[in-house]
Amino acid sequence: MPTVDTTSKIPNNVDLASDRRLQRALEKWQPGFLEWWGDMGPSDFSENDVYLRTAISVDSDGWAHFGHVRMPDYRWGIFLEPRQADRRIPFGDNLGTPAWQEVPGEYRTDLRRIIVAQADTEPASVEQQRMLGHTSPSLYDMRNLFQVNVEEGRHLWAMVYLLHRYFGKDGRNEAEGLLERRSGNEDRPRILGTFNEPLSTWLDFFMFTMFTDRDGKFQLLALAESGFDPLAMTTRFMLTEEAHHMFVGQTGVGRVVQRTCEVMLEHPDSDPAEHGAVPLDMIQRYINYWVSSSNDLYGSEVSSNAAKYFASGIKGRAWEEKRYEDHVALEGSYEIERVENGRLVKEEVPLRNAMNEVLRSEYTVDNQKGIDYWNRIVARHDLDFEFRLPSRRFRREIGLHAGFHFDLEGGLVDEAAFENGCPSWIPTQEDRDHVESLMEPCLEHGKIAGWIAPPAKGIQGQPFEFDYVRL
Numbered sequence: 001m002p003t004v005d006t007t008s009k010i011p012n013n014v015d016l017a018s019d020r021r022l023q024r025a026l027e028k029w030q031p032g033f034l035e036w037w038g039d040m041g042p043s044d045f046s047e048n049d050v051y052l053r054t055a056i057s058v059d060s061d062g063w064a065h066f067g068h069v070r071m072p073d074y075r076w077g078i079f080l081e082p083r084q085a086d087r088r089i090p091f092g093d094n095l096g097t098p099a100w101q102e103v104p105g106e107y108r109t110d111l112r113r114i115i116v117a118q119a120d121t122e123p124a125s126v127e128q129q130r131m132l133g134h135t136s137p138s139l140y141d142m143r144n145l146f147q148v149n150v151e152e153g154r155h156l157w158a159m160v161y162l163l164h165r166y167f168g169k170d171g172r173n174e175a176e177g178l179l180e181r182r183s184g185n186e187d188r189p190r191i192l193g194t195f196n197e198p199l200s201t202w203l204d205f206f207m208f209t210m211f212t213d214r215d216g217k218f219q220l221l222a223l224a225e226s227g228f229d230p231l232a233m234t235t236r237f238m239l240t241e242e243a244h245h246m247f248v249g250q251t252g253v254g255r256v257v258q259r260t261c262e263v264m265l266e267h268p269d270s271d272p273a274e275h276g277a278v279p280l281d282m283i284q285r286y287i288n289y290w291v292s293s294s295n296d297l298y299g300s301e302v303s304s305n306a307a308k309y310f311a312s313g314i315k316g317r318a319w320e321e322k323r324y325e326d327h328v329a330l331e332g333s334y335e336i337e338r339v340e341n342g343r344l345v346k347e348e349v350p351l352r353n354a355m356n357e358v359l360r361s362e363y364t365v366d367n368q369k370g371i372d373y374w375n376r377i378v379a380r381h382d383l384d385f386e387f388r389l390p391s392r393r394f395r396r397e398i399g400l401h402a403g404f405h406f407d408l409e410g411g412l413v414d415e416a417a418f419e420n421g422c423p424s425w426i427p428t429q430e431d432r433d434h435v436e437s438l439m440e441p442c443l444e445h446g447k448i449a450g451w452i453a454p455p456a457k458g459i460q461g462q463p464f465e466f467d468y469v470r471l
């Protein structure tokens with residue numbers, strides 16, 4: 001792996017300088033990216049110094065530099081984990097053969113589609129979050145938002161590098177398209193549904209980074225096993241950055257829970273909403289909403305595409321090499337449930353066809369850890385409430401359960417029962433109005449809005465009252 005070049009126009013560790021054509025092509029794409037950032041990145045605050053971490057290497061200790069920087073001056077770069085000598089394809093029909101250093105012709109279309117779908121989510125989330133800076137509950141939170149934003153921008157760079165380097169003219173066209181689609185736009189929407197949903201409050205932002213970024217984590221884990229080596233090396237490094245995004249989500253919701261618990265103890269006989277907090281059952285409805293929306297991102301429970309991707313060695317399971325012994329997956333089956341004649345019936349499907357569901361179930365295990373973490377916060381306050389994950393069947397629009405109605409436990413219900421249940425299952429307009437009403441910015445040093453508790457500690461050893469954003 002060449003050393004990191006942080007001084008050139010595009011910081012990189014892929015020896016860009018040795019490939020003039022590629023370098024020129026990416027330098028041509030760069031102004032478009034910066035224009036997109038200016039138009040669709042965080043609204044305002046481009047003149048303010050923000051305490052950001054910037055990737056400057058891929059060393060496990062010390063890959064990031066922390067310092068105050070204006071967001072438009074952020075050094076978006078291309079960083080791949082070092083190539084493992086003699087890496088072999090770790091699963092599927094090509095198991096054990098050398099990992100591909102170039103795109104095999106027969107998998108070109110599939111690989112391009114997968115990379116574009118991943119790439120599209122990165123700018124989409126920046127667009128969804130662009131107004132949130134104006135209602136930050138603290139400077140600490142504002143900084144975390146901007147950190148997530150600039151890193152999603154870097155992830156776009158990571159994917160665009162692959163498109164430019166390995167997919168010729170098609171790849172360059174796709175890279176242009178990534179700057180043209182817009183989250184929520186009717187004519188040119190982002191590819192995946194969840195990434196077109198508006199994020200108007202910080203509670204949504206925390207839920208999004210907890211549950212939707214976590215879908216990203218699992219997609220990246222599956223791609224980190226890919227037989228296409230540059231994709232594996234790219235996504236491995238993205239995972240390093242991604243961890244912070246989920247930290248923002250999990251602790252963000254946790255701090256909302258914490259504050260609500262404090263208010264409940266201070267005012268045991270009244271509704272915490274009256275005291276400027278978010279009631280626990282309301283938080284639960286936001287969980288139900290974002291989990292169900294994010295569950296759709298994995299695609300259908302039974303999928304011939306997923307089987308094809310696994311067979312060819314393009315996309316594996318999370319922790320494929322570490323976690324599994326049988327990497328061919330031709331013999332196993334996977335139990336799914338589907339509706340037949342008005343009832344849920346169990347069915348065994350070939351394991352390869354169930355790879356989306358395998359990934360979704362790993363994701364669910366990870367989600368549960370967040371739920372447990374929030375429940376421990378409630379328990380510490382001696383309050384009687386438990387958060388729960390909704391069933392994977394709840395409110396699905398993609399896959400076997402789309403078109404049917406299920407309750408939170410996954411029981412099949414008719415449409416009337418579903419409509420009846422919704423006001424207690426997902427945020428109502430009243431809930432949304434209440435949460436919106438709390439979104440007053442709090443931008444004084446060391447201060448925090450009333451609906452959320454301060455963090456247990458600051459960033460990179462700095463105190464909470466540090467000047468994370470210089471306004």
Ligand SMILES: [Fe+2]
Pocket residue numbers: 122151152155216242
């Ligand atoms: Fe990302």
Ligand SMILES: [Fe+2]
Pocket residue numbers: 152213216242245
């Ligand atoms: Fe992320």
